[in-house]
Amino acid sequence: MTESSTSSSTSKTKPSAWLEFGPLLVFFVAFQILKRRNADEAMLQAAGLFAIVAVIALLISWVKHKSVSPMLILSTVIIAFTAGLAIAFENKTIFYMKPTIVNVMFGAAVIGGVFLNRNVVELLLGGAFEMPRDKWNIIAIRWGLFFFFCAALNEVIWRTQSEDFWVNFKVFGFLPLTLVFTLTQIPFIQKHGKIKDQNSG
Template sequence: MSDDLDKVVTAVDAANPAPPPNAVRPNNFWLDFGPLLVFFVAFQWLKRKNPDDAMLWAAGIFAVAAVIALAIGWLRHKRLSGMLIFSTVVIVGFAALALFSGNKTIFYMKPTIMNGLFGVAVIGGVIVKRNVIKLMIGDAFTLPEKVWNILAIRWGLFFFALAIVNEVVWRTTTGDGQTDDFWVNFKVFGFLPLTILFTLSQIPLINRHGGLAGLEKPSDS
């Protein structure tokens, strides 16, 4: 049971902007998801006084919180993952564009574009023989190359699925007098459970073909 939990934590890190497995990882949950929780709380507070612009201002607060988390991560670990830097740049860029243009659609589309880019990077990495998933968690798992590619393709398709889901959600629950509440709740409490469920579904593949690095695969006898 403990090994399976380790696998879930490590594989979830592959889909989220976290340091690589061999980096120091105390309190990474708060560094990764703290800004998102700040965004949620800010939105809930701001919508009481100005529901029309609450999401825009909450996006700005989200960007500031993401930059602070990036700085804290550097001060604690003296290293930052490329995905963490990339995701922070995307958050700040989209939040700034949405805030200064007054167009919330720009921020609605951030998860679509980010997950789409992750999907392209992961599947493209398989094509050019630079498996992104293996580069990120290869120190944690021992798997044949073919299985690493299968795992990467699955993650890539999952990222594309998240992009599609986000498009469906924001296009059907916002605009035309509807509030932003459903989309904000889904952004905060929807994507993470979906990622955890997908990660759990990959454990059988990992168990069949390898396991945690440093542990011998059980004999079939």
């Protein structure tokens, strides 16, 4: 298989970025507009719209690419579930805790995978990098702890800060934080691993 055909195949199966992050931006814009009309109801209304758009994006991704990552499916289910419960019980706390639930589940899955000999990080990146198993386990544990940190951070923020601050951090805080953490792991991967030769085999 040539490099161009491989690239074409990858582009067909990889979901577009807007399908993954578009719903979050819709939530942010909707909240900013709705809070001007009714500040008390804005969060729940925006959460409901967030859930609807997230499900639509998931369906579009499946129809277009015939493939959806398990993490995207899980996060969409949690979005719809927590938003639905929050609206049904008129309780914003349930939706505030959505990032906590997601990050705890991801953290448990990543660290649990190490002990079950199913290293999630290696499964995701092993096609591009070669690295000893114990080094993959270190990376996985670091990611697991990072997810738990994000869960704890979300709890601190929604319990101590304003609704506006939480919304802004949810949309514009977690992603840069994740990117920074990812960059801090690159030296470790460069030291202990190497890029796989895609032309071998």
